[in-house]
Amino acid sequence: MIEEWEAYAHRIKGLLGPLFGVDPESETGRRIFLDAAATDRVISPPAVLSARLELKGGLRGLIHADPTFMAMHNLKQQLESIFGLEIHNSARSIDDLLEAILTNAGRAKSRYDLVACDLPWFGELASKGILMPLDRFIRRDAFDLSDFHPVAVQSTRYAGQQYGIPLQTTPELLCYRKDILEEAQLEPPTTTEELIKAARRLHDPARGRYGIAWNAARGTPLGHTFSFLMAKFGQPIINLRRGEGGYDFQQASGEELRPMFLSDAAYRACEYMLDILKYSPPNILNMAWYERAQSYASGESCMAYCYTLLAPLIEFDRRSPAWGKTGYLPHPIGNHGRAITPIGGYALAIPANLSEERIEGVWTALRHLTSANMSKLYILNGSLVTPRFSVSRDPEVSALSPLIGIVDDMARQDILQAWPRPPVPGITDLISIAGHEIFEVLDGRRSIKKALSLAQDRADRVMRDRGFY
Template identity: 40%
Template structure:
């Protein structure tokens, strides 16, 4: 009887004994009953693999009777190379097995037949293939890791205070739904020319781009990423839509632009080509999942969820005896208290550059005073987005909320750094990261600018709160981010494998990998619950908390097709107001009239 067969027989015959033993060890009920539970972090698994390798080597060199265990030897090497994103050939495993060639070949076949190792063809003939650990193998070794930790802690009485089943050589486990390591596809994608993507050039997508080689190993095909800035990204998407055949398989779509691209049929409704229930929609932040839909249909899967928040220096606030602001009045008071130009210390950094940056700020400020930029239908504590495809809207710029927002921005200028009227997305976070500003409005995916900079005064000294609101309104945090969509003019034969690529790239396992490598735009709750993910930055937990409280909202930037020109218009007009060329009232009159013209002349 082979080693694997013996193990199966022993497990069946000793079921009751193992239950009692596991209970004594303090193993969670999910393990004792045999149900699958989430695995732990890759770093913990990698450490355990090295420990197991050293332990086997120690046994094999202690006495000649302790012969090499080829199943364990090959499993360890396969897992190690998988975590290092390396392909593994059968000949390599045979070589390190420690037994003769014929024996090693049989033992390797047993691993494959037992479902512990996946074979993936590398040529059409199927004669050449690579080997990869299956989900079953990964789960098996994680459970082995947990059991070993409990036994070692019990044997040497070195367990830390608490349940020994939650220890791994001094590290704390989580009982949450943490995501397992990213597994390779059993059947590699056969996309001719590889997977071609069009992405944004923000920090989160730069992380994904840096992981391209890893993703290629997972998908089994080449990946070609092309990145653009926010404005030129939309231009390239629209240009691509006019081509007879799409130059891309996957495009990143900014959430507020879903309506424009869906209405113009530039992207496909994914519910025609994939089973949405299989990707667990409840695992995504509700606001980003809602924003990925148009007219009741899903047009993309969230790849990056971020939100605009107020970031503030906790050390400066504490020294000044200030609390985190929750209203616009409190924000202005804090900005004034911490504004000291003589020491090159300024109250707040924000988007005030002409065009889209300032237009974005103005629309967000209107939301702080309870009013979206168009007449959305109120619903509960927010506004309905589902009606947008079927309703004619009018701009709501020249309103009381618009006037309050305009005057609020004029006050902000007083406590801003020099050059504020040319400051936009990257400049504002740079000023904050360098320590010259006590606060900044910024999207959360920008936090690596100070999180990863050991010299930044803001590192480990930053708090996050939703946008402070007008006194009678509820603070909200405008949701942002991107979904991965499929261009409508793609070669239809490529769609099934492109869908599989999107499912893999947006999975909880993949999202966890991105955060571990510097992204702060995680879209899935299950990935965010992983302890290693939460330790990466305090902003991860802050976003989750805002989402659970319902503070993340998509209505401040509604996905109306006209959102881009309306934003640019507001930014141009409000810039003249901030320069003192026109009054707030004149700015609102002009912006309202020009916005109405955009709506009246808009071509569907």
């Protein structure tokens, strides 16, 4: 009966999906969003648990220092009332967070109950046995993952097992000042050539105004930029095989993990960075996630690549010159590319070395912290990101910012993609290598060809040493 119902539902989606802009054969189209269809459904506040969590010493979390987790921190007393225990969180920057997770894995017993993991880390951490598989809990409790953005769920899987539950998905978009572009009689750029042209026209250092802000700081920030820009030109940073709507990272192994620093896309990505470098703020080589968002929000930059995670700087601050005047677009495409929006974000996971007696209580906390009720609560307290369709469609949430609906539409149209920074083993090493070697190009100390050659040699050595091919 269930199989017949699913077949019937698939036929109905085939008829109705195109009317709502959803391809029935896409990854999104294969999922049934019954709950999300109720666009006027208001999600209730989270209720106090019927039985307090029994976790000696309270709930211990290792989290990222960003607006969503800061919202959780500001809600600490309310969350403690809901769970009936104290909550102790340790917040870290992105690189320090990964290092802390790895250090904790070396302990006999985990110091933390829950750890926040950047989506690309799951392949690396799961392959090393650092995270606990969650499938047995998901099956036992019939925990429904269909309300989450499919790309976020895919990113938290490895070798067919689920290792995390998404807490936030945060696409990197192109933000642009609608008023300034209109004044200059420029259309919002949808290609790399159009973006360079717009940045050149808008760049006016004499007035303290710059064309575009982006991640150019050495290391992880620049490594992320490089991998996303390679995707603009149609090639992942590793040799993934083409799949439906992009590239398949779910079962990547062997030659599919070979770094692609010597590809045409890698060279074009570097050329593009050198082009926009001319129209960037003077401190661009020290600019990372927060600095680029602040540069745009302050009115210094006319455009910026920015994660929606930091959009509250734009959408909630009425003092910002960009408030109410910002448009959002997927990454402008290069040759051989297509419209995509690289996805970032965090998911909560349970360390594999957590004491046995704590596991059930921690799983209960994990389920509730990632629930639709909680996700809405975070947004009402300063966040602007959610991995859940139902939360995006809540009228109280969607009324806060047009960005909520923009991201929800991108998720439904399969524009959100994880393959530009795929969650596979070794990806953090490759991003670090890219961020250091290519910085020498931006700093004028090395040619593109030399930097990419050195990066390829280093990356091949790392991946071979780890036995990936």
